[in-house]
Amino acid sequence: MSIKVKNLSKHFGLQKAVDSISFEAKPGKILGFLGPNGAGKSTTMKMLTAYMSPTSGDAEICGKSILTAEIEVKRLIGYLPENTPLYNDMYIREFLSFVGETYGIANLSHRVDDVIKQVGLTPEQHKKIGMLSKGYKQRVGLAQAIIHDPKVLILDEPTSGLDPNQLSDIRTLIKNLGKDKTVIISTHIMQEVEAICDEVIVISKGKIVANDTKSELKNQYKGASLEEIFRKLTN
Numbered sequence: 324m325s326i327k328v329k330n331l332s333k334h335f336g337l338q339k340a341v342d343s344i345s346f347e348a349k350p351g352k353i354l355g356f357l358g359p360n361g362a363g364k365s366t367t368m369k370m371l372t373a374y375m376s377p378t379s380g381d382a383e384i385c386g387k388s389i390l391t392a393e394i395e396v397k398r399l400i401g402y403l404p405e406n407t408p409l410y411n412d413m414y415i416r417e418f419l420s421f422v423g424e425t426y427g428i429a430n431l432s433h434r435v436d437d438v439i440k441q442v443g444l445t446p447e448q449h450k451k452i453g454m455l456s457k458g459y460k461q462r463v464g465l466a467q468a469i470i471h472d473p474k475v476l477i478l479d480e481p482t483s484g485l486d487p488n489q490l491s492d493i494r495t496l497i498k499n500l501g502k503d504k505t506v507i508i509s510t511h512i513m514q515e516v517e518a519i520c521d522e523v524i525v526i527s528k529g530k531i532v533a534n535d536t537k538s539e540l541k542n543q544y545k546g547a548s549l550e551e552i553f554r555k556l557t558n
């Protein structure tokens with residue numbers, strides 16, 4: 324297992340934003356992390372990526388604890404936060420080189436070329452980030468998440484606000500990345516789950532209310548669409 328989550332909780336004052344969740348994720352699979360607004364998805368992702376410490380519980384990323392091996396965890400994970408912080412005044416290549424340097428990547432300029440190609444940024448590669456459309460900014464976000472070739476990718480609503488063409492390109496890219504990495508993607512778009520996810524976790528009010536393969540979940544709710552299943556589980 325590359326991700327093992329054990330009784331992970333995060334409380335903000337009296338609110339249990341994440342309430343003792345446990346789950347596992349394995350390589351070569353894309354896990355959809357679904358839930359309504361405020362369910363606790365982003366909070367969980369911030370804990371898994373060691374950007375926020377849990378109130379209690381633990382998670383291991385490829386055997387490394389988020390509590391005791393924060394730096395190793397950050398090296399193992401590529402993270403695309405919900406609102407990717409990008410430096411608008413930097414050129415794409417300059418920004419990716421800057422991120423790559425923080426990981427101490429050898430042969431960095433080749434690696435930057437590779438990821439630019441991989442995420443489809445080639446036509447825009449000479450622009451400043453601030454000049455890019457939302458979809459291309461998202462690609463820069465993905466490029467910075469994969470530059471160190473992480474084993475685990477955690478993507479928080481990676482396709483929000485994209486037009487249908489960009490959406491389809493980014494989904495194809497994520498699906499390809501998922502072939503040899505463990506990918507967790509948060510979304511409320513059921514077509515996205517249909518298109519790219521193998522496994523599904525539904526979280527509601529901080530608790531896991533479903534954890535199954537997509538096909539088993541559909542079998543369980545005979546004939547229901549993913550939208551209907553989502554509504555039943557989260558209402």
Ligand SMILES: Nc1ncnc2c1ncn2[C@@H]1O[C@H](COP(=O)(O)OP(=O)(O)OP(=O)(O)O)[C@@H](O)[C@H]1O
Pocket residue numbers: 335340358359360361362363364365366367405
């Ligand atoms: N830093 C914080 N301080 C206080 N409350 C917080 C903080 N971060 C998140 N919360 C609360 O925790 C709950 C879960 O938030 P979270 O952002 O994890 O939800 P989400 O499932 O990602 O929602 P969305 O789909 O809207 O992005 C919300 O009620 C939110 O207001």
